[in-house]
Amino acid sequence: MQDKVTNIFIVGVGGQGTLLTSRIIAQVAVQMDFDVKVSEIHGMAQRGGSVVSQVRYGKKVYSPIIKKGDADIILAFEKIEAARWLDYLKPDGMVIINNERVNPLPVMSGKEKYPDTIHEKIAGLLPKTVIIDATAIASQCGNVRAANVVLVGILTAAIGIPAEEVEKAITAIVPAQALQVNLAAFREGLAAGA
Amino acid sequence: MKKLMIGNAAIARGAYEAGATVATAYPGTPSTEIVDSFSQYEGVYAEWSPNEKVALEVGAGASIAGARTLVAMKHVGVNVAADPLYSFSYTGVNGGLVLVSADDPGLHSSQNEQDNRGYGRFAKMPVIEPSDSQEALDYTKLAFDLSEQFDTMVMLRITMRLAHSQTMVKTGQKREIPLKDYKKNASKYVMLPGFAKRRHAEVEKSFEQLREYAETTPLNRVEMNDTSMGIITSGVPYQYVKEAFPDASILKLGLVNPLPKQLIKTFADQVDKLVVVEELEPVIEEQVRSWGIEVIGKEQFTLLGEYSSEFLLQQLSGIPMPQGFNLDQEIPARPPLLCAGCPHRGVFHVLRKMRLVVAGDIGCYTLGAIAPLEGMDSCICMGASIGTAMGMEKARGPEFAAKTVAVIGDSTFVHSGITGLIDVVYNGGTSTILILDNDTTAMTGHQDHPGTGVTITKQPTNKLDIEALVRAIGVKNLRVVDPLQINELEKVLKEELARREPSVIICARPCVLLPGTSKPDHKIYVDNELCNGCKSCIRIGCTGVTFLEEEKKAQINGGCIACGLCEQVCKFDAIKRTEV
Numbered sequence: 001m002q003d004k005v006t007n008i009f010i011v012g013v014g015g016q017g018t019l020l021t022s023r024i025i026a027q028v029a030v031q032m033d034f035d036v037k038v039s040e041i042h043g044m045a046q047r048g049g050s051v052v053s054q055v056r057y058g059k060k061v062y063s064p065i066i067k068k069g070d071a072d073i074i075l076a077f078e079k080i081e082a083a084r085w086l087d088y089l090k091p092d093g094m095v096i097i098n099n100e101r102v103n104p105l106p107v108m109s110g111k112e113k114y115p116d117t118i119h120e121k122i123a124g125l126l127p128k129t130v131i132i133d134a135t136a137i138a139s140q141c142g143n144v145r146a147a148n149v150v151l152v153g154i155l156t157a158a159i160g161i162p163a164e165e166v167e168k169a170i171t172a173i174v175p176a177q178a179l180q181v182n183l184a185a186f187r188e189g190l191a192a193g194a
Numbered sequence: 195m196k197k198l199m200i201g202n203a204a205i206a207r208g209a210y211e212a213g214a215t216v217a218t219a220y221p222g223t224p225s226t227e228i229v230d231s232f233s234q235y236e237g238v239y240a241e242w243s244p245n246e247k248v249a250l251e252v253g254a255g256a257s258i259a260g261a262r263t264l265v266a267m268k269h270v271g272v273n274v275a276a277d278p279l280y281s282f283s284y285t286g287v288n289g290g291l292v293l294v295s296a297d298d299p300g301l302h303s304s305q306n307e308q309d310n311r312g313y314g315r316f317a318k319m320p321v322i323e324p325s326d327s328q329e330a331l332d333y334t335k336l337a338f339d340l341s342e343q344f345d346t347m348v349m350l351r352i353t354m355r356l357a358h359s360q361t362m363v364k365t366g367q368k369r370e371i372p373l374k375d376y377k378k379n380a381s382k383y384v385m386l387p388g389f390a391k392r393r394h395a396e397v398e399k400s401f402e403q404l405r406e407y408a409e410t411t412p413l414n415r416v417e418m419n420d421t422s423m424g425i426i427t428s429g430v431p432y433q434y435v436k437e438a439f440p441d442a443s444i445l446k447l448g449l450v451n452p453l454p455k456q457l458i459k460t461f462a463d464q465v466d467k468l469v470v471v472e473e474l475e476p477v478i479e480e481q482v483r484s485w486g487i488e489v490i491g492k493e494q495f496t497l498l499g500e501y502s503s504e505f506l507l508q509q510l511s512g513i514p515m516p517q518g519f520n521l522d523q524e525i526p527a528r529p530p531l532l533c534a535g536c537p538h539r540g541v542f543h544v545l546r547k548m549r550l551v552v553a554g555d556i557g558c559y560t561l562g563a564i565a566p567l568e569g570m571d572s573c574i575c576m577g578a579s580i581g582t583a584m585g586m587e588k589a590r591g592p593e594f595a596a597k598t599v600a601v602i603g604d605s606t607f608v609h610s611g612i613t614g615l616i617d618v619v620y621n622g623g624t625s626t627i628l629i630l631d632n633d634t635t636a637m638t639g640h641q642d643h644p645g646t647g648v649t650i651t652k653q654p655t656n657k658l659d660i661e662a663l664v665r666a667i668g669v670k671n672l673r674v675v676d677p678l679q680i681n682e683l684e685k686v687l688k689e690e691l692a693r694r695e696p697s698v699i700i701c702a703r704p705c706v707l708l709p710g711t712s713k714p715d716h717k718i719y720v721d722n723e724l725c726n727g728c729k730s731c732i733r734i735g736c737t738g739v740t741f742l743e744e745e746k747k748a749q750i751n752g753g754c755i756a757c758g759l760c761e762q763v764c765k766f767d768a769i770k771r772t773e774v
């Protein structure tokens with residue numbers, strides 16, 4: 001078993017399902033007999049604020065939070081959230097960005113501009129950037145809310161964890177009535193990431 | 195079986211395995227999930243209490259009657275419960291009582307970052323600190339034993355990072371602990387001065403025994419390694435220390451009050467340099483210093499916020515924090531905000547429009563304080579709004595009161611607003627008080643409360659009649675309005691502010707996030723012919739409306755739930771509804 005700890009930093013907007021995603025990834029790591037820690041944000045920030053959850057797994061994990069500059073992967077549910085938390089990424093880390101724009105209040109009110117090409121800027125700076133229309137793919141699979149598992153699919157392809165283990169974890173965590181859509185969305189993400 | 199659990203669920207599990215049968219709490223991030231998850235076990239009693247003082251009093255009663263009892267609250271909740279706490283610490287327990295204090299370094303969801311280890315020192319109460327979910331479970335079980343062994347309630351002090359981090363846990367079997375016998379024992383449980391004097395002596399005696407216990411308890415452990423640096427730490431910071439300094443010698447304290455003086459002295463003698471790593475107050479550091487031991491502490495770290503491994507590396511080894519990537523781009527902030535369709539938005543729109551002074555309170559509606567609504571002048575703690583408005587009136591006179599309101603949520607009113615209202619009536623205030631009744635405790639994740647008529651286990655129960663309560667207090671002017679009917683709300687506010695008598699306006703509309711809240715059939719849209727880009731609809735700060743800079747028009751987006759507020763604020767009738 002690898003000694004190295006894998007650090008996955010998941011960012012998005014409160015209500016986008018980052019918590020569920022971190023739980024799926026953590027469940028996969030549990031199935032593979034790793035030590036796992038997950039840090040979540042509950043409470044106030046979930047009201048449409050910027051949210052982060054962090055998953056760390058390996059032979060032995062101490063801190064539940066990832067050091068700045070130490071994330072192997074940032075999984076971003078929204079474009080500017082990828083940019084906001086980029087300091088947490090390793091110099092040679094990977095960023096997976098959902099090409100989705102959720103306007104924060106200062107933008108909605110016209111006070112500030114949304115940097116709409118920010119994902120391209122990130123891609124220019126970091127060779128290991130993946131940009132994907134997860135929301136559109138999820139919608140084709142039958143529910144936009146499954147965008148998070150599309151991203152899990154990309155991640156699975158990127159870090160080379162067995163897809164069967166991830167499907168098992170999704171089956172364990174996602175409510176039964178949403179399972180088929182979620183599995184379909186996961187497979188689409190997996191294919192897109194391959 | 196091993197599984198991932200958040201710290202809060204592990205505490206609940208620990209209490210269950212220790213045979214606890216009663217648990218009480220008032221919700222508060224980051225403590226809420228503890229008693230919520232305890233309530234799901236078979237054969238136990240759990241309640242949402244109206245506030246933390248009641249929670250601890252019910253807990254004290256259950257303990258005196260012989261049950262093992264769990265009481266949980268956020269750090270500021272302990273302030274509310276401080277009165278029973280400081281006397282229950284004298285009476286001691288019958289069945290073990292564990293009080294969980296969930297502190298919030300970094301203020302993720304709180305109004306301050308007080309360090310509740312201080313309560314342990316003042317009340318001579320043992321304080322236990324776990325550093326992951328497994329310890330949360332194990333220490334909770336042990337805390338019940340200690341509580342009975344030393345005849346004292348025990349504080350389990352956690353922080354947000356423990357409460358809301360999932361780590362691996364091996365669960366155990368539930369122990370069957372019969373109720374302790376109940377015997378009348380007035381000299382132990384009646385805190386008259388004569389009895390309390392003797393109890394105080396008992397408390398000091400058992401605290402001395404606890405000091406001895408601290409020297410040998412398995413809760414404290416030494417991890418001897420490279421002796422050039424020795425670190426004393428506890429709680430989640432232990433994990434940061436292990437991450438940052440895997441080779442250092444560590445004295446990990448699980449019992450942080452009282453401290454093991456001898457153990458610390460011995461450890462100090464064995465290392466070249468002694469460091470204390472603790473978030474917030476220098477509780478351990480100052481005691482260690484007082485014993486004449488040289489130690490590196492807060493002068494190297496900070497009294498503020500959460501620590502992290504990289505912070506420790508920077509402060510102790512001079513390794514700078516990573517600089518990150520230069521995107522050369524401003525990223526707009528994303529503050530939390532009121533949901534689209536939130537009934538609170540109507541209230542704050544009207545308050546701003548009328549330019550009123552607003553004595554505020556704590557709940558989702560506190561988000562009405564930030565831009566663009568900016569409709570709050572003060573917010574101190576739960577329940578403070580009504581007293582604050584009264585104080586403003588008494589300082590500046592009734593004319594000032596005629597343009598001042600207090601704003602308080604339903605759960606907060608029940609928690610600690612009632613006595614403030616009694617004061618207004620009793621002492622001749624003329625305040626206008628808005629109770630924002632959204633039928634839930636929304637901020638902390640939609641817990642029920644006495645006003646919802648549903649218990650923690652979702653059973654129907656007696657429903658507190660807030661209107662009848664307000665009338666019984668002596669308020670003659672009571673109005674009930676729909677907060678999303680803003681013209682009506684404004685009219686009612688004007689009428690009630692003009693009265694030289696106390697008034698209560700109940701703004702009644704359920705939280706939009708509650709399941710079963712009816713959604714309108716119609717849709718809202720902007721008629722581009724009529725929209726002149728005045729931004730009135732933007733100034734209500736709703737996530738359902740976007741301003742298109744280029745076109746200079748408002749646009750209704752997918753977040754809209756058709757509450758109709760923007761439709762009402764549009765002066766040009768440009769916002770319309772379609773029948774579906």
Ligand SMILES: Cc1ncc(C[n+]2csc(CCOP(=O)(O)OP(=O)(O)O)c2C)c(N)n1
Pocket residue numbers: 220221222223246268270271272274305556557558559576602603604605606607632634635636637638
């Ligand atoms: C003493 C104390 N206990 C608990 C909390 C956590 N807390 C903050 S606001 C709140 C209640 C919010 O409910 P309500 O007043 O009904 O307003 P809503 O969020 O529903 O708008 C709670 C439990 C706190 N800040 N202080």
